[in-house]
Amino acid sequence: MAINFTSHEVKVNLKDKTRLKAYIKEKFSREGQKLKDLQYVFCSDDYLLEINQQFLQHDTYTDIVTFELGTDPKVTEGEIYISIDRVKENAEKFKVPVEQELHRVIFHGALHLCGYKDKSKEQAAIMRAKENECLKEYLGVSL
Structure with missing residues (x-):
C-alpha cells in the first residue's frame, strides 16, 4: 500500500508526511476500505482547471478533484489533485490557517x-462532519 505526495508547478510545505500517511491509512482501515495506491498531486488553479475541463467537463476552478482508478469497490486506487492556489484563497476566506485548510482538503x-x-x-453535512473529525484527530483542531 502506497501513499505519495507530489507537486506540479507549485511548492508545498507539507509537514510530517510519514505521520500523515499513517493517519490516512488508518482512516481507510476504519472506514472498511483497503488502500492499495493513493497519489496526491498538489498543483496550481490553472492546472486543476484543465483537469476539471478535460475529464469532468466542468469549466470552473475547484480546490480538489478526486479520481477512483480501481475496479474493486473495496480496494482503493486513486489520484487526488489539490489546487494550492484555491486552498490558500479558501483559508483566507474562512479565516483558518493554510495548514488546516490543506489538511481539510487532503482528508x-x-x-x-x-x-x-x-x-x-x-451528504455535504456528513462530509463536513467527517472532515472535522479528521482535523480534530490529526491536528487537534476543535471545530
Whole structure:
C-alpha cells in the first residue's frame, strides 16, 4: 500500500508526511476500505482547471478533484489533485490557517474515496462532519 505526495508547478510545505500517511491509512482501515495506491498531486488553479475541463467537463476552478482508478469497490486506487492556489484563497476566506485548510482538503479527497459524497445538503453535512473529525484527530483542531 502506497501513499505519495507530489507537486506540479507549485511548492508545498507539507509537514510530517510519514505521520500523515499513517493517519490516512488508518482512516481507510476504519472506514472498511483497503488502500492499495493513493497519489496526491498538489498543483496550481490553472492546472486543476484543465483537469476539471478535460475529464469532468466542468469549466470552473475547484480546490480538489478526486479520481477512483480501481475496479474493486473495496480496494482503493486513486489520484487526488489539490489546487494550492484555491486552498490558500479558501483559508483566507474562512479565516483558518493554510495548514488546516490543506489538511481539510487532503482528508476530503480520502473521504470521497471511502465512499462519502457531497452533492446534496445532507451528504455535504456528513462530509463536513467527517472532515472535522479528521482535523480534530490529526491536528487537534476543535471545530
